[in-house]
Amino acid sequence: MEFTAVYKMPDSLSKKPFTYCPGCHHGIVHRLVAEVIDELGIREKTIIVAPVGCSVFAYEFFNTDGTVAPHGRATAVATGMKRARPDLVVFTYQGDGDLAAIGTAETIHTANRGERVTTIFINNAIYGMTGGQMAPTTLLGMKTTTSPYGRSPEREGYPVHMCEILKELKGVAFLARTKVTTPKDVLTTKKYIKKAFLAQTKDIGYGLVEVLSTCPTNWGMPPIKAMQWLEQNMVVEYPLGVFVDKVGEEK
Amino acid sequence: MRRAYIEIDVERCKGCGLCINACPQRIIRFSDKFNSKGYHPAEQYDPDEKCPGCGFCYMMCPDTCITVFKAVQPVR
Numbered sequence: 001m002e003f004t005a006v007y008k009m010p011d012s013l014s015k016k017p018f019t020y021c022p023g024c025h026h027g028i029v030h031r032l033v034a035e036v037i038d039e040l041g042i043r044e045k046t047i048i049v050a051p052v053g054c055s056v057f058a059y060e061f062f063n064t065d066g067t068v069a070p071h072g073r074a075t076a077v078a079t080g081m082k083r084a085r086p087d088l089v090v091f092t093y094q095g096d097g098d099l100a101a102i103g104t105a106e107t108i109h110t111a112n113r114g115e116r117v118t119t120i121f122i123n124n125a126i127y128g129m130t131g132g133q134m135a136p137t138t139l140l141g142m143k144t145t146t147s148p149y150g151r152s153p154e155r156e157g158y159p160v161h162m163c164e165i166l167k168e169l170k171g172v173a174f175l176a177r178t179k180v181t182t183p184k185d186v187l188t189t190k191k192y193i194k195k196a197f198l199a200q201t202k203d204i205g206y207g208l209v210e211v212l213s214t215c216p217t218n219w220g221m222p223p224i225k226a227m228q229w230l231e232q233n234m235v236v237e238y239p240l241g242v243f244v245d246k247v248g249e250e251k
Numbered sequence: 252m253r254r255a256y257i258e259i260d261v262e263r264c265k266g267c268g269l270c271i272n273a274c275p276q277r278i279i280r281f282s283d284k285f286n287s288k289g290y291h292p293a294e295q296y297d298p299d300e301k302c303p304g305c306g307f308c309y310m311m312c313p314d315t316c317i318t319v320f321k322a323v324q325p326v327r
């Protein structure tokens with residue numbers, strides 16, 4: 001009996017082992033991005049702009065060109081690269097601290113300008129890399145090292161909904177929020193990531209996919225419990241779905 | 252007859268259990284052995300050859316440890 005590999009490591013990953021904690025969703029999303037790059041046949045002309053955060057070494061994990069931007073500045077760096085080399089495909093990979101706190105201005109204006117770049121946004125409601133501080137996306141009542149009694153709206157404000165803010169900006173061509181806690185979610189997320197890249201390669205505008213992700217380590221939960229917590233809490237605060245789609249269905 | 256099977260790169264595995272959780276056939280378990288990182292890696296245990304190669308384990312693995320193989324000729 002002859003067998004053939006039907007699911008395997010995508011070519012667009014470097015094969016270096018990821019530096020993420022056990023069960024961390026960063027790894028699933030990396031693989032999905034790499035699968036999309038493979039399927040679009042753009043590996044040789046793609047550049048990743050990594051953020052500061054747990055995915056600071058993301059450029060090491062992709063078998064593409066890549067760099068890392070100062071904290072929050074990934075879309076500004078990507079803008080420069082894409083404008084200098086419009087023939088290339090440029091994407092940023094950013095956490096919620098990076099994209100929705102220190103990088104809020106860059107995020108909003110890159111989207112508003114409709115830069116032909118793509119952003120993968122990992123919302124794990126926390127600053128993972130630095131040890132679990134409150135993020136703008138931290139849920140109300142959620143305990144972090146900087147909100148030890150739970151986030152209160154009076155003290156720390158409300159969770160920031162980036163998709164709901166960005167959807168009003170005319171430069172956005174694809175915008176969706178998703179999760180990767182089940183195989184079905186994984187397939188949906190891959191479809192969205194592909195569209196966010198097509199928004200760029202078809203010269204339509206800015207594409208962003210927000211992925212609700214677990215941080216088992218800083219949430220203080222085993223990986224599977226963290227996925228249940230995400231389903232029961234994050235999905236309630238952050239509704240899933242497509243907010244903007246100017247890409248349409250693939251022929 | 253065996254329709255499909257998986258291979259797990261035990262040295263990449265971090266023992267998170269997401270593949271075990273996702274497998275509809277319940278044919279993945281933790282090994283008794285340790286890998287060099289100190290984790291009990293996942294292993295397939297499929298004595299009844301139930302694996303259809305659905306790929307759910309691959310899709311959920313955060314560390315790209317899993318390769319799914321399917322029979323080239325579909326088994327009747």
Ligand SMILES: Cc1ncc(C[n+]2csc(CCOP(=O)(O)OP(=O)(O)O)c2C)c(N)n1
Binds near residue numbers: 095096102126127
């Ligand atoms: C200018 C600057 N300010 C602060 C920091 C410290 N810092 C490093 S990572 C990080 C936040 C990371 O959180 P997030 O972007 O959510 O990524 P995650 O680790 O959760 O994936 C911060 C505040 C820094 N490196 N540079």
Ligand code: SF4
Binds near residue numbers: 019020054124214215
């Ligand atoms: S700290 Fe959290 S986000 Fe960072 S690698 Fe670990 S689980 Fe993932």
Ligand code: SF4
Binds near residue numbers: 295
């Ligand atoms: S391919 Fe499907 S049935 Fe086979 S081990 Fe993986 S999840 Fe289980």
Ligand code: SF4
Binds near residue numbers: 316
């Ligand atoms: S999902 Fe991957 S890393 Fe986690 S236990 Fe299974 S093979 Fe190991």
Ligand SMILES: [Mg+2]
Binds near residue numbers: 095096124127
């Ligand atoms: Mg974060």
